[in-house]
Amino acid sequence: MPNHSVARPLGPAPVFRIDKFVVPAEVRPAFIAQMQRIQHTLRSLPGCLRAHVLNQTGGTGEFNVVTVVEWASEQAVASAAVLVKARFAQEGFDPVAFTKNAGVRSDLGFYGLA
Structure with missing residues (x-):
């Protein structure tokens, strides 16, 4: 019987950070602008393969x-976390407070290939 499974490349497995937000309409432009700024920073870090901010344009999801x-690997995530935390401290930016003050609800998580 032929094996139709797709072979995974050898080496570290990529890691995906997927954050979902319920953003009130009145703060959505400012929230998206801040998320785009953060994604721009992440794209400049070693091991970041791609980063996107997506704005819902249809459908019924909340x-x-x-x-x-x-991210290229868990090590890339760990290294980036240290750099991002330092950058946010330098800027005086608190992402948890920003999200809470904007009235945004979130569901944050790391994912791997199934």
Whole structure:
């Protein structure tokens, strides 16, 4: 019987960070602008393969803004976390407070290939 499974490349598995947000209409432009700024920073870090901010344009889901970042490995995620935390501290930016003050609900998580 032939094996139709797709072979995965050897080496570290990519890691995906997918954050979903319910953003009130009145703050959506400012929220998206901030998420785009963050994604721009992430794209410049080693191991970031791609980063996107998605704005819901149709459908019935409750989450209307989604960010997706693909990292080359768990090590890339760990290294980026240190750099991003330092950058946010330097800027005086608190993402948890920003999200809460904007009235945004979120569902945040790391994902791997199934």
